[in-house]
Amino acid sequence: MIQAKIAEILESDQFLQEFHIRGWVRSFRSNRFIALNDGSTINNLQCVIDFENTSEETLKRINVGAAISVKGTLQESQGSQQRVEVEVQELKILGDANPDEVKLTILSPKKHSLEKLREQAHLRVRTNTFGAVMRLRSKLSFAVHKYFQEKNFYYVNTPIITGSDAEGAGEMFKVTAMDLKNPSKNEDGSINYKDDFFGKETNLTVSGQLEAETFALALGQVYTFGPTFRAENSNTSRHLAEFWMIEPEVAFCDLDGNMDLAEDFIKYVIKYVLENCQEDLEFLNKRFVTENNAKPKLERSEMDLLEKLNFVLDNNFKRVSYTEAIEILKNSKPNKKKKFNYIIEEWGADLQSEHERFLVEKHFKSPVILFDYPAKIKAFYMRLNEDGKTVRAMDILFPGIGEIVGGSQREERLDVLKEKMQELNIPEEELWWYLDTRKFGTCVHSGFGLGFERLVQFATGMSNIRDVIPFPRTPQNAEF
């Protein structure tokens, strides 16, 4: 008797071999055919029971959602739906699922909306769609680590609770151990953070970049892969309050090297899931096609999911300077015909997602790397170009997703960096340790940030970011 996962059994040629399988009933028809799933694959194992020799009592308990144990022999299947099946010799009910209660959940065998599934995030992973998404997410995570480790990058866990709020990447959540009803206060009524757990004001990190830089300037090349947070009231299909970010940082690497790294990295991880998640991707592709066909013609993607993934693999990302992009946008039809919500009038304008989508989906029809942005619309730590008005920043834009990567060469010159911080009123005392890295053996270095959920969205074709993370955190929602 071999104890095995369904993924293995479905590939097995050991006919007549006895197997022991445990899983959850996905369907039961004709009092004979159980479709059993154990999470190891999207595919179910057909288990055929001899209903004449199965008690009425047991038959009644083989309900959708129930956990069962099955012992039986592997057979070639007579049916056209599957290659193999298991002829059941022994069946045990491990955990019941009362059909009347199941009916009230998303486990009930009918089509549920993604919104409905989200309300039961603890159960949705038992559905085909979310099983596929979460398995793929796991493989994609591993591909991230594998890529960097093979390239001898070191993984660094930058702090989640941070005492520095100087980075300005977005609104931050506060972290405190004080009683909110009655926090310690100074005489002037301000909060006395000296009495808080850390003895100072603390927040949830918006990025591990600055800390990662300190490590890159010691270990050479490092990456983070951890949770980051934004307390922004953005109730959209593209934003989460808590999401996972990947941030490589490389010493002695300029912006060109940074673009090469980002492109190579994305291609590697996409290739990895194409090779390691075939069945889940086939399912997600069908899902994508169905959803796509239901859309108004103008909004439809020309490619299916698998075509999109292969398209990224097969094509060089188009590298375009911000200045070129502005020219293209200024002269574009939607700009001239005032179809954009924000009309591009002059150099210096911040690009909105409608502009990014135009460049990627209509103009270049390819992933695009925009670089050399105006200094004014980018962060303080980006390296100023010799023109004195642009910085060595880059954003990678993807079809259907928009910005998936944001990165830059970092300002390595202490004097320029200090000047910029002064201009933006960033207190030097807050970032003394960051400035130290420019005092002691500073060097050209670069890095980028990639929002992991955006990547999972791209790889799964899911249109709402809430559907690619196990338990999404969004305004008014921290259930589970």
Place this chain on the structure above:
Amino acid sequence: MIQAKIAEILESDQFLQEFHIRGWVRSFRSNRFIALNDGSTINNLQCVIDFENTSEETLKRINVGAAISVKGTLQESQGSQQRVEVEVQELKILGDANPDEVKLTILSPKKHSLEKLREQAHLRVRTNTFGAVMRLRSKLSFAVHKYFQEKNFYYVNTPIITGSDAEGAGEMFKVTAMDLKNPSKNEDGSINYKDDFFGKETNLTVSGQLEAETFALALGQVYTFGPTFRAENSNTSRHLAEFWMIEPEVAFCDLDGNMDLAEDFIKYVIKYVLENCQEDLEFLNKRFVTENNAKPKLERSEMDLLEKLNFVLDNNFKRVSYTEAIEILKNSKPNKKKKFNYIIEEWGADLQSEHERFLVEKHFKSPVILFDYPAKIKAFYMRLNEDGKTVRAMDILFPGIGEIVGGSQREERLDVLKEKMQELNIPEEELWWYLDTRKFGTCVHSGFGLGFERLVQFATGMSNIRDVIPFPRTPQNAEF
């Protein structure tokens, strides 16, 4: 000209080949020999310069901590300290390090205490000790993912911000987007969380277990590896307010299977670093021996670091029930002679770290798995044994570290679980989703939690947990 990392060059046989190397100066002696490090290895590359043909100006700038670029040819070294060296043809200073300023930092070439190094956590990774620790930490992280992925576990990112505080694993940090000075209040003076970002009270997670269980009961076997938090005022060498935890969870797995998994897992990751971090481990071993020899004889470890790691690999973890352990402790010398701070008098006592250390270090001289603890001293979700008074819990105890793993078979019976929650006043409404997993296809399942930093401590021989995480968070400290 080959651009290469020092780790590669030190292994190279390409004599007379030209290499381009960039790194930081670790030492410079006789105006000739630069010890260069680029973080790729603990070892330095000796770069020999022709000082007669190097400008005075440049020579003055080759200071400890400076970043330089070197082009030169690989040569067999005449010195006995190294196999190869680089004869420098071209040297550029990329980033200076002013010796007067370096003197004020831990980069200055003398021995600094670990406490002092902690105050400059942004620079300490440039030292041999912390470079070695952080490289090893990175490899160990990857080994964790590799182990589970090879075994077809799925990685699940459980939420960091959590709306449920029912778990009772420890004091929690509060997360809020409200103004602490002036939070929204109800008429009765209590905080009106409806006005907060999530519309409810939220905290930083203490464990992803309950959420991981929901995924295990769908995907079969999963693991988490993410940050967890404790707002406990424990200013010890064993506690962090923010630390990384690994929590596998397996459906259809009982406590024996859980113990097997934990032991196999730990052995795998230790083996991985023994094979992949040889040079760093050799350095850390020497460091360990020096530190060990400086201790009072009674406190000294009998084994060096490498011996300890191999000892874990070569020996079965001793499995002992709590009841047996209590008997051993009751009859032990330190108990009878009242040397323990807490004297063990009867069954039911919670074990302190002095007892755990006695069992591991004196009695069994082996890693120990204690199991079947009294229900009263363990968490609500652990499976009650047929005796009605013990639960299927297990702790793994390691020499020098104490508890490194805590796990259990989970209570899969809805009625028993509900009863237990009632007893402990855990409101069912809080955990409706957790209870759902017991309603729909419940089954035997188990899991454990392993504090990653404890594992890094064990593998590196570092005695303070603050020295194995990049930027430690402890009471009164959230710098960087």
